[in-house]
Amino acid sequence: MSGEPNTSDKERVIFHVDLDAFYVEAERQNDPSLIGKPVVIGGIGPRGVVATASYEARKFGVHSAMATAVARRLCPQAIYLRGNHDLYRTVSKKFMNILREYSPNVVPVSVDEAYLDMTGTERLYGETIDTADQIRKAVRDQLGLPASIGIGPSKLVAKVSTEHAKPDGVFQVRLQEAESFFAPQPVRNLPGIGPKTGATLAKLEISTLGQLAAAPVGPLRRALGPNHADYVQRRAKGIDNAPLKERVKAKSISAETTFETDVSRHSELEKVLKSLSERVGTRLRKSGLRARGASIKLRYGDFSTITRQRTFVAPGDGDQLIYDTAHTLLVTAMRARGDAIRLLGVSVTGLGEQAAQLSLLDQNPMSDSDTSEALDTIRERFGSEAISWGSV
DNA sequence: TCTGGGGTCCTCATCCTT
């Protein structure tokens, strides 16, 4: 491989394990009558999008991120399900536990995929490819789910290899093969190159990773900015020294909702804002964190999106603090542009584990945080709908 | 054709402090 010397890659054997059409397969475990039929999971309302489609539905052109309305036109005979995220989380935990039997260093990246550092395990399990097959067999035997595994000297190469392993297979790319393996592939196959960067590269007549790797630096930097240009060009050569480590803590928590029809009535927006603030607040307290600020997200009918954020006077985790801040931001934003709103979101940012402090300003015997915790307890015992603010 | 929800990271502009 040309480019920079990469000594650390030489010793590494990274597995990227990905469950095929995970949501669909998990639903099929629950309801075997779905086996063999086209199944589409995602938002089933007028503004929903597809989260996952079974391979039977994909034959009709249905794919993830497609508007459900379009999917229904392409494949009206498919079974459309909203999805059961509690089920997926439960299955995902079992999946990760199986992987942990094979490596102490397992890094989950989402419910259905994880990286494993398998460096030096050959003596324990034998040939790398055989180990991958053992893992796939264990996942199938214990959970009934098909898994694909990409193997490479880095997370990046393993991840791209997985696409060649699907469905239900194994694909390995060794260090010395990485650059030639990448070269003929379309730029969009590289994680980190999305529709926008792809279009920018197309304007420079760059369509493959080989062309990107060999592209002159000047025009590339002008088009993408120096940092991003250098980053994607290194990765196009298969260079990735990123260590395998788990993300420690969340940096933000958010909740958002898209209305079935655009909304401009203040009272309705306030009601939804309150409910979103509660959802975010509940999750914030559950994680034992406090936030330094809050932000709102507004998407208008023409799909233009704005965000507005504000820092709290002091870090906090109470529903009222989140709502009051979000409400101020909403009122200010609506004064500037009063158009009907398609999507409303609330998030808290700057999360940290600050110990609860008694603020000098806090004169109330029952603080916002205390009230919110009391509400959490009631919701936990009697359900999320059991109690709410009067306005909601 | 019509685009969800929950995240992360990056860039750029502006403001404030030193």
Place this chain on the structure above:
DNA sequence: TCTGAAGGATGAGGACCC
């Protein structure tokens, strides 16, 4: 006291991923 540079904090938006 004024001015400008540097750097951090904050705010806004874009791009991307699953």
